[in-house]
Amino acid sequence: MIIKQLNIISFGKFKEKNLKLSSGMNIIYGNNESGKTTIHKFIEGMFFGFFKPYSRRKIYTKDYEKYFPWNETNYRGVLKFIHKGEVYRIERNFAKKFDNVKIFDDKTGEDISYLFDYDPVLRLYSPGSVFGFNNIVYNNTINIKQLGSKTDKALAKEIKDSLINIGGSLDDNISVKNAVEDLTKRINAIGTEDQRKTSPYGKIVEELEKLYNERKTGLKYNEKIKKEEEQLNNLKKELSYLKSEEDSLKEKVKDIERLEVKEKYEEALKVIGEIDNLSKAIKKLREYSNLDMNDYTLLVSLQKEEDNLENSIIQWNEELKRVNKGLNELIVDLNILQKYSIIKKSEFQNLIRSCEEYCDRKEKLSNLQSKVRDIEIEKKELNYNNIQDLIDDMYSYEDMEERRNSIFYKNEYANVIFLRTRLEEKLKELKNKKKFTLVFTSLILVSIILGFKNILFFLFILPSSLFLFYNFRSSKEIKVYVESLNRQIADITEKEREKNEISDKLEDEMDAILKKYNCTTKIELKRLFDKSYETSLNIRNRDKFFESLKQEENILIEDIYELENRLRYFGNILELKEDFSIEHVKNIEREYFEFITKKDKEEELLNKQKYLRDKINTCQVELNKISKQIEEIFSKTYSTSIEEFKNGLEKKEKYNSYLKDMENKELLLSKILGNNSLEYLKNESIKVSGEFEDNCKILDKDRLINDLNSVENEISEKQKYITRIEERISNLYKNFRPLVEIDDDIFKKEQVKKDYENKLKSLRIAKNTIENISKNIQRNFAPTLNKKVSDTISIVTGEKYREVKINDKMNISVVDSENNKLVDIGKLSGGTMDQLYFATRFGIANILKEEKTPLILDDCFVQYDINRLENILRFLSYESKKRQIILFTCHRREKEILEKYGTDFNYINL
Incomplete structure (x- = not known):
């Protein structure tokens, strides 16, 4: 079986996405969140849908909502696959209330859904029946998913649980594992x-x-509190000393500030004198203050623009003369081709296209009429007698065979054995309880006989009575359970008898079909069917082809008639003959396009002529405007030349410089005075005597301020530390209970x-x-599975491990080829356990189905190092010659390794 093509019309994040797959190795590459898992789920959904198995009503799984298209109501797709040489097409609509599945023969387009299993609960045909098992077995065998996120211990448990579930019942829903997991959850x-x-x-x-x-x-808290209080007292003494030192430093700083007042007064007097000198200089240059540098810049710019406009007018006049000359020459050429002037460009293009179509239709009609004659001869040689009866009987035979096999595979004999074993255990337990009841009843009677005054009576009678009550109650529960087991065994036995009767009836009907066509086996009937079916297809295909040719012939004749009517109108103008050729048409087309080109050139030159005339007039108007602006600027500035204007601007610049200096001096004076007046500084400076000034100069104000800041910071830190200690003491008292x-x-x-x-x-x-x-559950399949898994693991590990053992407790061990010792799976690396997981699923898939179904791998090699990956890819390369491999990956390693070994593969980059 081969999956050929995926057409994801609307599914998950994808819309109108098409993927073509080859028969061998396929690699579908994409980064995380690129949609690999969505495509993986699309394949599963197309074959099985998203329904809960073994349910008595239609119940959707969580995947239905998970992959519902984004911002879409449409939810469907198409999948093509090859099975036994025939191409099938699955069309599925996933949407609730509109869900539908159809299977077609892709070669003929015939609806063959009835050939597949029909699910009466879902009311849908099941394309997945082509595998021979349901979606649960599909997900436990040929569909191998990623295990890279599991720890080594969890991965070993996954392999063991997979063997128990799949090997025991082929169904995850019928599992001892679930019961054990439930108890484990309650323990956890x-x-x-x-x-x-x-x-x-x-x-x-x-x-x-x-x-x-x-x-x-x-x-211990009392001892800590005593230490904290002792430290608190010491800190308070240090704080008192620091505050005294702070007061002394503040007084010294105040003395130095008095001396600074005198120095500011002397500096202020000096700045006032400089302001007076600047005021006199500004008064002399005030007449130039109104000159504007923008006027000077504009004047220079206008004179340059005036020169440029005069040069441009001269150049455009020369260009206008050249255009006029070319226009006169072009008018002479257009008079020669004047006959094409009555035909519009759109009409001419349609006319030429009609001429070409007319010649093409005539040639196609001749070839098609020849094919029609050949098919009429071939149709007489084919025969259609009794072919349809054989086809219908063949489909009925395969349907009955599928139903018979379905009955065989659903055998519930293993469940009967389990129930009978359970029944024997419960009967034995019931028998033991009866013995205990008899013994304790006897002891109670003996105690009663001995009398109430005997001390043994009081020591024994109450416990014995309680035990008898509990034993009676549990025996009653066991009897109810035994009756339930008997009913289940009887129901399963009756169902098996009914299945055997149906199977015998199907066998008789299948033998009747074989005898009808003188066949002894299904193979002979299949050969006869293939031969007849091919003949039927040939007849149908030729009929359909003949009808399509006749329809095409009628269409061509109508087209030719319509084209002839269309060409008559322009025939005389273009000098078309009745048997004109393509070459004749091309010559007319060349002349027409020469005419159109010259007309376009004429229009271009006329537009250019108008443009140049408009440009010259515009420039002349602009030139007059600029000359007027220049005269206005000279009049406003009382100057006659640019040089005279420039000298006046230099004097204005000096005037502005004096203004800025005066402003800076005024700011300096304001800064010196601060919030004080000059009179205040004068009065304060008088108070400073010579002796006081000498004493203050000895002191360094910056050093004193730094010392004062340091003391203040230290006081602040001490106060914070005292507060923290007091809080710690308070918190320590709160912790007592x-x-x-x-x-x-x-x-x-x-x-x-x-x-x-x-x-x-x-x-x-x-x-x-x-x-x-559950310890004996794996005996049914262990020998065959051990062989299959051993063969696979030998290849993928490079023969490091050649043999796998699965014991009665479903513990897995491998034989180390270096020392020939059994190694438990839990002691292996995560990558090796991942290889065992792959080999186990691959082995089960080969046991369940002889036909080579596709192997679908979803990022299942993430834990593999480069050597393991090369081994598994060599194995898959060999396997891809016998079956289709579809590998989803987010790494480029797989592509590089396959290219290294020269393996052919189909690469799809999402």
Whole structure:
């Protein structure tokens, strides 16, 4: 079987996406989120849909909503595949209430959905029946998914569980694993002592430890508080000394500031004198202050523009003369081709196209009439007698064969054996309970006979009575369970009898069809069917082809008649003959396009002539305007030349410089004075005596300020540290709890811990019992599976591991070829376990189906190093010669390795 083509009309993120696959190796590459898994799910959905299996009503799986198209209501696709040499086409609409599946013969277009299994619950035909198994087996065999995210331990468990589920029932829904997992979840829900953060049991243990630690910690708090209070007293003494030093430094800084007032007054007097000198210079240059540099710049620009316009007018006048000369020459040439002036360009193009179509139709009509005559002769040689009856009987035979095989594969004998084994165990348990009841009843009677005054009566009678009550109640439950088992065994036995009757009836009807055509086996009937079916197809194909040729002949005759009518109107103008040729048409076309080209050139020159005249007039108007602007600027500035204007601007620049200097001096004076007046500075400077000034000059103000800042910072840090110590002392007092309260909490937590331990003990007993029941499940398929898996793992590991062993507990081991020792799978690397997972699924696929179905691999080599990857790709390259391989990957390694070994493959980059 080969998947040929995927047409994703609307599915997930894709819309109108087409992929073509080859019969051998196919690599579909794409980065994460590129849609590889979506395409992978599309293949599964086209064959099986997204329905929950074994349900009595139509229930959709989560994948239905997950891959519903984005911003679309349309939800469908097409898939083509090759099976036994025939090409089939699946068309599926996934949308609820509109879901529909049709299967066509892609060669003839015939609807052959009825040849496939029909699901009465879904009310749909099942294209997936071509595999011979359902979607659960499909996902556990030929469809191998990624396991790269699992840990080594989890990966080993996955391989073991896959063997138990698939080997025991071919169905994930019928699984001992599910029951064990449920008990494991309940055990894990309680947890262990080590799971301190994630389980109730671990949390109780952790809370008890915290309570014990709290009891020990409380005794240490008093000692810590004493140390903190001693440190607090020392800090307060240091803070008092620092504040005294702060006051002394502030007084020294104030003395230095008085001396600085005198220095500012002297500096202010100097700046005032400089401002007076600048004011006199500004007054002399004030007459040039109104000159504008923009006027000067505009004047220079206008004179340059005036020169450019005069030069442009001269150049455009020369260009106008050349255009006029070319226009006169072109008018002479157009008079020669004047006959084409009455035909529009759009009409001429249609006319030429009609001429070409007329010649082409005439030639096609001649060839087609020759083919019609040949087919009429061939049709007489084919015969259609009794072919349809044989085709219908062949389809009926295969349908009955499929139904018979379906009955055989659904045999429930293994379930009967399991139920009978369970029944024997329960009967034995019931018998033992009866014995215990008899013994304890006897003991109670003996105790009663001995009398109420005997101490043994009080020690024994109450426990014995409770045991008898419990034993009676559990025996009643076992009897109900035994009756249920008997009913189940009887129901399964009756169903098997009915299936055997249906199977015998189908065998008789199949033998009747073979005898009807004198055949002893299905192979002989198939040969007769293939020969007859091919003859039927030849007849149908020739009839269809003949009809299409006749239709095409009539269309050509109508087209030729219509074209002849269309050409008559322009025949005289273009001098067309009745038997004109393509060459004649091309000459006319060449002359017409020469005429059109010259007309376009004429229009271009006329437009250019108008453009040049308009440009000259515009430039003349602009030139007059610029001359007027120049005269206005000279008049406004009282100057007669650009040089005179330039000298006035230099004097204005000096005037502005004096203004800026004066402004800076005024700012400097304002800065010196600050918020004080000059009179205030004068009065303060008088207070400073010579002796005071000498003493202050000895001191360094910056050093004093730095010392003052340092002391203030140190005071701030001490105060913060004191606050933190006081908060720590306060918090330490808050952490005390009475020991009575702590002991009460410890008692309550111990009781909860005991309850969890009793529940864990019961759940573990139940889990061990179920696991012991399922230990023999793999005996049905282990020898064949061991051989298949061993052959595969030998190749993919480069013969490092040649033999695989699966024991009665479904534990997997491999034989190390270097030391010939058995190695448990849990001790292998993640990459090797991934190889075993692949080999196991591949082996099961080969056991279930003799026909080579496609092998679909979804990023399942992520844990492989380069050597493992080369081994598995060499194996798949060899396997691709016998079956189709579809490998989805987000790496380029696979492509590079296959190219390295010269393997042919189809590469699709998403």
